[in-house]
Amino acid sequence: MRHFLSTLFSIVILSYSGFAQAQTDTLSESREFLGREGLPNFFQKVQKGGPVSIAYFGGSITEAGNGWREQSLSWLQQHYPKANLTHINAAIGGTGSDLGVFRLKEHVLVHKPDLVFVEFAVNDGGQQPAKIHKAMEGIVRQIWRQNRRTDICFVYTLNAPMAPALLAHRMPNSVRAMEDIANHYGIPSVHMGLEVIRLDRQGKLVWGGKKEDFPDKTVFAPDKTHPYSDTGHRLYVEALSKALQQITTVGKPGSHAIPKPFVSDNWENAQMISVQSLTRQGDWKELTPTTDTVARQLRNRFPYLLKSNQPGASIQFKIKGTMAGIYDVIGPGCGQYAVTVDGTPGALYPRFDSYATYYRSHYFFLPTLNEGTHTITLTVSPEPLDKAAILKTRNQTITDPRKYAENAVYAGQLLIIGKLEK
Incomplete structure (x- = not known):
């Protein structure tokens, strides 16, 4: 079984716009992102300059001050100085995609964003895949029902309870379910925490504690879930920025195609x-x-x-x-x-x-x-x-x-x- 999973995660078989993608519903540990159809409308706008709006939609990991949300926005501003970037903090701690799909219109869509980062992997960790499918698909279809030129990117964070699966070369159930939706709609996805797993495997990381108690190691978070700004969140941003640089030219600007629903009873309404x-x-x-x-x-x-x-x-x-x-x-x-x-x-x-x-x-x-x-x-x-x-x-x-x-x-x-x- 382990050999089968290892083989599955290493398959790289489809070349698309200059980099590889896998015909699986998970991300390989050696590749932190899948570009799929990219973020072409967003990159076209930031490269031209002018106003660009980004919505950060998720839980407490996204809501955190000086976390990956603010750090990634700063990185984008530095790399696209001509663009007038604004952002919407549409994150609420302790909530998953099941609430997110209901509050999307009021908290995100009213602001008419050009790009929506969706982060619910940790808070959806205890949900059944069928429920995640309904909520995440509802989020995607609501966004594109309003504006089919809005780009979407799924980003996956992690916590200590997810580590055993990742260390065993398996993706957590919430990520697998979200990847089903990402594959169906051609949405790029970034697993921002795989460097955390590599450090853990090398014995260089402590999941929770005070940084001063482990001077020779990277301490991910005080509570094994909500990262320190300069360790866990920094690793998230490094992974995201690397992915964004490599998918800059992927896809063609225009309206996103909306296929038949992945599940007929999704929560689009x-x-x-x-x-x-x-x-x-x-x-x-x-x-x-x-x-x-x-x-x-x-x-x-x-x-x-x-x-x-x-x-x-x-x-x-x-x-x-x-x-x-x-x-x-x-x-x-x-x-x-x-x-x-x-x-x-x-x-x-x-x-x-x-x-x-x-x-x-x-x-x-x-x-x-x-x-x-x-x-x-x-x-x-x-x-x-x-x-x-x-x-x-x-x-x-x-x-x-x-x-x-x-x-x-x-x-x-x-x-x-x-x-x-x-």
Whole structure:
């Protein structure tokens, strides 16, 4: 089996515009990128000069200050001084492509970018390939539905849990699934972390810790996931810049062809809608950054935010479609939602977890719905959570009970595939 995988990863059989590509759905360890149809519209614009917009779409690794996002933008500005480069930081920590496909229009497409970097490999690490296919294909088709001249590049980051697969010459499942979509649409992809794996194999890298504790080695990150700016992020940018230089002349400028879908039930029609217009019962408060600390902390996530701590208070909506969810908040003072679909009680959705020592944006989806019209009610559950026990799973303790006393829920955006009905 190992010999087969080694052979598979070493096949280089198709010459395309001056460099090699492989007829597999993965990237070789010795080749960090696949150019496919390139980024011809982007490079045409930066070479001519003038305004060029780049969207960085991903999770916390992309959101990080002085990380690969800012460093790669700086590199591009240095190499294309005539271009007036601007960028959109469309990254949200702790989120994957499943939320990304819903928020794409509001956070990325409204800015009309010329290039979109898509980074969700780490946060999609626990997702099933079928779900990744639906979300990533939905992202691609939404972008090209708006403008078929917008270029897209998939970039893959990594963390310590992904290392065993890569060290065994296998790509992580999330990357494999994303490569299926990249192959289908001719989208270039860059695995920015393969130099990290090479250093690990050579015994020159430590995945997590303080840099001063390992003076003779490269320390990737403090927590094995979120890289240091001058080590992990620097290695990412070196890989990306090398790839970009080699695909500068690949492909022909023009409209991207949109083939038949890779999966027929992809999430191209995903949309995010403010909860402001939904029917409410009971006591709900509209929060603003000037009057509420949570709304102020998350003002870049939610233009509109509701809160209720009244058991039995509810939000109701009707959709004609197959999926529904909520983009909301998890934190110390949160409780849980009780959900009813078409009058049938469903599961409870706790808005508190073992990381909920602070407030952060989060989301959840209901199980896939049958085609048709459905009435959905989200109710503040009266059932309390054992927050001390939940925190104990990560060796956290409650030192200030007042901070955790409330059992509220928040609501910011409705996530649906389908149409919101009146």
